[in-house]
Amino acid sequence: MNKLRVGIxxxxxxxxxxxxxxxxxxxxxxxxVADLNIGAAKARADEYGVIAMDVAELLASKEIDVxxxxxxxxxxxxxxxxxxxxxxxxxxxxxxxxxxxxxxxLRTLADEKGLRVGxxxxxxxxxxxxxxxxxxxxxxxxxxxxxxxxxxxxxxxxWHPNPDFFFMPGAGPVLDIGxxxxxxxxxxxxxxxxxxxxxxxxxxxxxxxxxxRKGEEIPVGTPTxxxxxxxxxxxxxxxxxxxxxxxAHRHANMELYxxxxxLFVPDPNFFGGVVEHAGRDGKIAPLEAWEHPFGVANEEHPxxxxxxxxxxxxxxxxxxxxxxxxxxxxxxxxxxxxxVMTSILKSGETGGFVEMTTTCARPExxxxxxxxxxxx
Numbered sequence: 001m002n003k004l005r006v007g008i009x010x011x012x013x014x015x016x017x018x019x020x021x022x023x024x025x026x027x028x029x030x031x032x033v034a035d036l037n038i039g040a041a042k043a044r045a046d047e048y049g050v051i052a053m054d055v056a057e058l059l060a061s062k063e064i065d066v067x068x069x070x071x072x073x074x075x076x077x078x079x080x081x082x083x084x085x086x087x088x089x090x091x092x093x094x095x096x097x098x099x100x101x102x103x104x105x106l107r108t109l110a111d112e113k114g115l116r117v118g119x120x121x122x123x124x125x126x127x128x129x130x131x132x133x134x135x136x137x138x139x140x141x142x143x144x145x146x147x148x149x150x151x152x153x154x155x156x157x158x159w160h161p162n163p164d165f166f167f168m169p170g171a172g173p174v175l176d177i178g179x180x181x182x183x184x185x186x187x188x189x190x191x192x193x194x195x196x197x198x199x200x201x202x203x204x205x206x207x208x209x210x211x212x213r214k215g216e217e218i219p220v221g222t223p224t225x226x227x228x229x230x231x232x233x234x235x236x237x238x239x240x241x242x243x244x245x246x247x248a249h250r251h252a253n254m255e256l257y258x259x260x261x262x263l264f265v266p267d268p269n270f271f272g273g274v275v276e277h278a279g280r281d282g283k284i285a286p287l288e289a290w291e292h293p294f295g296v297a298n299e300e301h302p303x304x305x306x307x308x309x310x311x312x313x314x315x316x317x318x319x320x321x322x323x324x325x326x327x328x329x330x331x332x333x334x335x336x337x338x339x340v341m342t343s344i345l346k347s348g349e350t351g352g353f354v355e356m357t358t359t360c361a362r363p364e365x366x367x368x369x370x371x372x373x374x375x376x
Contacts, residue, residue, distance in 0.1 A: 003029045004089075004318040007058045009079055010070030011035040011044040014093060017310045018068060019048040025315035026376040027322055034058040059086040066091060066116075066321075068314060073170045077102040080117065084109045089321065091118040091314045094179040096334035098170045100342060100357070103335035110331060116320075118327055119334035122313025124184045125366045126271025127295015131287060132256075132263055133188055133365050140277065141258030144189045147238040150251035151177045151269075155224065155244035158209040164218050166244075167206055172222035173242035174341050177269065181254065182337050184268035185230070185238060188256065191359045192340045193233045199223035199348025202245040228344045233359065240344075272297060272307030293371040315374050316366070328363040336360040 004027055008015055011033055022028045032051040035041040045052035058064060059082060066089035069079045077097045083090040084106065096119040097103045110117045123129070136144065151173060156163040165171055186192070201224045205217045224244040231237050241251070254265040261280060266273025272295045278284040289295075294312055297305035313329035320327035336358045343354040 004065040007064040011040040027318035089116040094120040117331040118317040127292030128273040142260030147256040152246040180268040196353040197228035197347040332360040
């Protein structure tokens with residue numbers, strides 16, 4: 001079998017990215033979509049020329065090999081478990097689960113059934129981040145000893161029509177946006193050893209500023225301002241600031257400091273961007289760009305053209321199943337990222353450092369040639 005037949009559960013906004021971008025990859029064939037709201041499934045199916053099913057029908061279908069879980073984070077564990085119970089490979093949007101115990105339960109079930117589980121984010125496979133990875137591996141900045149990451153804004157209530165879940169347990173800036181940053185750090189420098197954090201929330205409620213619920217107040221049930229320290233197994237120490245209590249700032253997305261220089265990495269929430277470097281002379285300049293397929297701008301956005309290949313991780317898993325190799329957006333990587341994120345929140349509650357109880361290998365680098373082999 002050269003193509004895996006794909007079903008999608010969850011027909012919200014993110015489903016359009018998978019349905020639109022999957023045809024770029026040779027190992028994927030999206031057959032069907034499902035949603036608890038069958039009307040939403042039918043609308044999405046009509047839009048993209050696939051079959052609409054109810055959830056039970058999709059899970060039981062013999063025409064589906066792998067199911068993508070695009071439900072809300074609070075349902076990720078239950079839905080992914082049901083996919084594995086149905087005997088199908090699973091791929092989840094981020095975060096994989098909301099607790100380490102749930103992640104370990106999925107690993108046990110997947111191992112018992114001989115099935116694959118993958119998870120977003122896959123943005124670390126983007127051309128910019130793989131360029132940064134290649135230069136680090138080549139020793140451009142020497143051993144990475146420190147760094148900083150900042151993902152800071154004023155949240156989603158000013159634009160999202162139903163922002164409630166962003167401010168409830170299971171979301172917040174660490175579990176919602178943090179996966180992009182933490183996963184990229186792991187692929188660049190390796191697994192995390194321990195974390196410490198200070199956490200808070202600026203206000204107990206938020207006011208929705210977008211229609212149709214403009215003016216409605218919603219409760220804040222999770223920290224919205226987090227400042228964490230991450231110690232990696234290789235000894236590197238990274239500062240991570242994640243906040244939805246900031247109106248403006250001048251911090252860079254990601255900076256890594258090595259014995260021989262510094263590397264400036266663009267936003268891990270996206271596939272492309274400019275990677276910059278400074279050597280011992282301290283002069284910052286862009287790295288020479290390379291021709292990586294997942295760094296090519298393919299979409300227009302208000303801020304300009306961007307690269308978006310948000311099915312790359314699913315495509316790599318599908319191709320890995322065909323080829324009999326490990327996939328890059330692996331279960332161990334996702335579980336370790338969950339361990340890091342939930343430990344950051346635990347540290348904020350307890351006031352002490354938290355040791356990781358999981359680890360993982362760095363995912364295999366994705367060269368330009370590797371990326372081209374995934375594409376149709």
